[in-house]
Amino acid sequence: MPAWLTPRRIATVLAAAVLLVFPFLVDAFWLNTAAFIVIYAIGALGLNVLTGLTGQVSLGHAFFLGAGAYTAAVLGGTYHVMALWWILAAGIVAAICGAIIGPTALRLRGLYLAVVTIGIVFIGQHIFTNVTWLSGGPPGRAIPTPQFGLAFTCPAEGCALNFDQPQNVGGLTFDKNGMFYYLALLILVLGMLYVRNLLRTRPGRALQAVRERELAASLMGVDLFRWKVSAFVISSFLAGVSGALLGSLVSYVQPDFWSLILSIQFVAAMIVGGAGTIWGPLLGSIVIFGLEPVMQKYAQSLPLLAHGSGGGIPVSSATHILYGVAIVVFLVVEPLGVIGLARRAGRVLQRRRIAAAPAAAA
Amino acid sequence: MTTFFQLFVAGLALGCIYALVALGFTIIYRASQVINFSQGAFLLVGAYLVSWFSLDRSYPFAVAALLALAITALIGVIFQVLVLRFTVGQPVFTVVMITIGLNIALEGSVPALFGSTQRSIGDPWGSSSVSLGSVVVNWDSVWTIGVTLLILAGFFAFNRFSRYGLAMRATAMDEEAAMAVGLPTRRVHALAWGLAGAVATVGGFFLAGFPNSLTPTSDAIALRAFPAIILGGLDSPLGAVVGGVTIGLVEELTAGYQPNNAAWLGTNFYAVAPYIVMILVLLVKPYGLFGRRPAERV
Numbered sequence: 001m002p003a004w005l006t007p008r009r010i011a012t013v014l015a016a017a018v019l020l021v022f023p024f025l026v027d028a029f030w031l032n033t034a035a036f037i038v039i040y041a042i043g044a045l046g047l048n049v050l051t052g053l054t055g056q057v058s059l060g061h062a063f064f065l066g067a068g069a070y071t072a073a074v075l076g077g078t079y080h081v082m083a084l085w086w087i088l089a090a091g092i093v094a095a096i097c098g099a100i101i102g103p104t105a106l107r108l109r110g111l112y113l114a115v116v117t118i119g120i121v122f123i124g125q126h127i128f129t130n131v132t133w134l135s136g137g138p139p140g141r142a143i144p145t146p147q148f149g150l151a152f153t154c155p156a157e158g159c160a161l162n163f164d165q166p167q168n169v170g171g172l173t174f175d176k177n178g179m180f181y182y183l184a185l186l187i188l189v190l191g192m193l194y195v196r197n198l199l200r201t202r203p204g205r206a207l208q209a210v211r212e213r214e215l216a217a218s219l220m221g222v223d224l225f226r227w228k229v230s231a232f233v234i235s236s237f238l239a240g241v242s243g244a245l246l247g248s249l250v251s252y253v254q255p256d257f258w259s260l261i262l263s264i265q266f267v268a269a270m271i272v273g274g275a276g277t278i279w280g281p282l283l284g285s286i287v288i289f290g291l292e293p294v295m296q297k298y299a300q301s302l303p304l305l306a307h308g309s310g311g312g313i314p315v316s317s318a319t320h321i322l323y324g325v326a327i328v329v330f331l332v333v334e335p336l337g338v339i340g341l342a343r344r345a346g347r348v349l350q351r352r353r354i355a356a357a358p359a360a361a362a
Numbered sequence: 363m364t365t366f367f368q369l370f371v372a373g374l375a376l377g378c379i380y381a382l383v384a385l386g387f388t389i390i391y392r393a394s395q396v397i398n399f400s401q402g403a404f405l406l407v408g409a410y411l412v413s414w415f416s417l418d419r420s421y422p423f424a425v426a427a428l429l430a431l432a433i434t435a436l437i438g439v440i441f442q443v444l445v446l447r448f449t450v451g452q453p454v455f456t457v458v459m460i461t462i463g464l465n466i467a468l469e470g471s472v473p474a475l476f477g478s479t480q481r482s483i484g485d486p487w488g489s490s491s492v493s494l495g496s497v498v499v500n501w502d503s504v505w506t507i508g509v510t511l512l513i514l515a516g517f518f519a520f521n522r523f524s525r526y527g528l529a530m531r532a533t534a535m536d537e538e539a540a541m542a543v544g545l546p547t548r549r550v551h552a553l554a555w556g557l558a559g560a561v562a563t564v565g566g567f568f569l570a571g572f573p574n575s576l577t578p579t580s581d582a583i584a585l586r587a588f589p590a591i592i593l594g595g596l597d598s599p600l601g602a603v604v605g606g607v608t609i610g611l612v613e614e615l616t617a618g619y620q621p622n623n624a625a626w627l628g629t630n631f632y633a634v635a636p637y638i639v640m641i642l643v644l645l646v647k648p649y650g651l652f653g654r655r656p657a658e659r660v
Binding site: 051057107108109110111114115116118119122123126127129130215260264267268272275313317318319323324325328331332335 | 445449456466640645
């Protein structure tokens with residue numbers, strides 16, 4: 001085997017190939033689920049920069065997603081701005097919110113920061129519920145479907161590329177879910193490349209130094225204010241983009257959508273996937289955000305559950321029980337997440353190869 | 363003034379419930395340096411058990427309450443012994459995530475076991491009330507405040523004077539040193555989880571008393587108790603109590619006065635007021651009012 005063909009590279013190429021052709025292999029349910037997962041993974045990637053890389057635990061992620069979604073709603077819905085601009089603006093507005101909230105992390109450590117960020121979710125929900133021009137108040141508000149064109153705005157009759165109308169490209173048909181999937185995948189891949197580069201450069205090293213030991217980092221000349229705020233800004237930018245796409249795919253959201261539960265799911269996705277890694281957020285999102293729709297789909301074939309009017313355990317509570325138990329068991333068995341499992345498998349393979357090598361040489 | 367006293371008593375009663383929930387958080391934080399996100403689920407399961415024993419099985423209320431206490435304490439101990447024991451040395455947030463997992467599973471099991479309809483807790487004092495001058499106080503509030511005071515006194519006595527209290531304090535200060543001098547730290551951890559489960563149940567059944575009732579989402583209160591623990595400082599039981607009562611008062615007084623005096627703050631502002639107080643306090647004292655600032659070494 002040539003030296004450049006490492007198991008890691010093979011795995012990356014295989015994963016990329018699967019991600020690229022996935023929409024053509026599955027039906028609408030799976031494609032819809034996959035589109036959601038990739039959108040969530042963008043948000044999880046953002047949280048990973050803040051929590052996995054920099055060690056600042058935030059349970060306020062849902063607020064930044066909400067900020068992005070409502071930016072999209074106002075720009076795209078009220079002013080008919082072209083989708084590229086409202087997706088960018090969603091990230092920027094969320095990033096500004098992150099820059100405002102970031103400095104609190106300078107004074108607070110660990111779990112104190114985590115609880116304060118819970119406060120941000122609740123205060124955010126209060127604002128979203130009460131500021132009706134922004135969010136539509138408790139009844140909720142529609143978030144536009146992306147429309148891409150060459151002009152700055154997209155008139156009501158639509159731009160060249162409207163996600164609501166299926167597109168034909170070279171004999172392949174892309175429906176709404178498919179287009180969302182590829183758009184989100186493109187953004188996710190750009191984000192992952194960015195994080196990959198970040199990990200290996202000076203700023204990334206500074207962020208990791210803050211995670212490992214803040215005081216030591218600052219004594220060695222890492223500017224805590226600058227890097228903590230930067231981590232918040234990067235993280236919120238990705239959250240905002242994720243929120244805009246999420247709201248758009250859901251198409252209509254109420255203020256309580258941006259809840260603590262959503263934040264917790266992001267933290268779960270990040271930890272289950274593998275905190276501080278590049279592929280972790282996507283892997284974790286597949287587990288955390290894929291489990292629920294899949295279980296709901298297959299609930300009919302599980303024993304003990306309520307079918308129609310009959311007795312038994314309601315589907316939603318069975319989903320919760322399984323979901324909770326899965327998180328507990330998984331993290332006890334493999335605290336480093338899916339990436340930890342993959343690394344373990346990698347080590348086993350390597351040991352086998354080393355064991356096989358002398359035999360081949362002889 | 364009547365309105366003020368009325369709100370004050372209601373705030374005190376609510377604050378006592380927060381104090382009980384916060385005490386549970388603090389006990390576990392001191393033992394294992396994690397915030398137990400399943401505290402709300404313990405509260406919910408405990409309250410449902412009380413309701414089930416007293417209404418469905420028609421046991422006397424005191425028996426029902428004691429049985430529920432014993433069961434939630436047992437769930438806490440079992441969880442610590444079977445699950446958390448294996449997570450020693452893992453990152454704090456992995457452990458916190460495990461407690462979140464437990465919370466989701468327990469929350470899901472409540473509608474599965476008890477149905478999702480609203481139910482009453484089956485307390486003997488029900489909706490009766492007593493008048494003190496022009497202020498009307500529910501018996502439920504009186505019991506809440508009284509029992510909370512008893513429990514807090516009991517906990518502080520246990521913590522201060524008993525052998526296990528001493529062991530708990532020693533473990534909280536320095537776990538390795540405690541192990542080195544031969545303290546049963548495993549048993550201390552299990553005890554902490556048992557105590558936290560039991561305390562949560564007490565909070566749960568007072569929470570579900572008049573004028574509230576029990577629903578599968580009653581555990582949202584645990585989220586509202588977060589400002590209480592942070593306000594007091596995560597590692598201080600006294601702080602938990604002061605924080606809990608403060609938050610209870612802030613919430614009730616805001617609910618009473620804000621709609622007429624500061625309507626521009628929006629509806630249901632009382633629900634976020636505790637968080638705003640928490641953030642303001644933390645900006646001044648980053649480890650809470652009574653928390654210790656840990657010494658930092660490089």
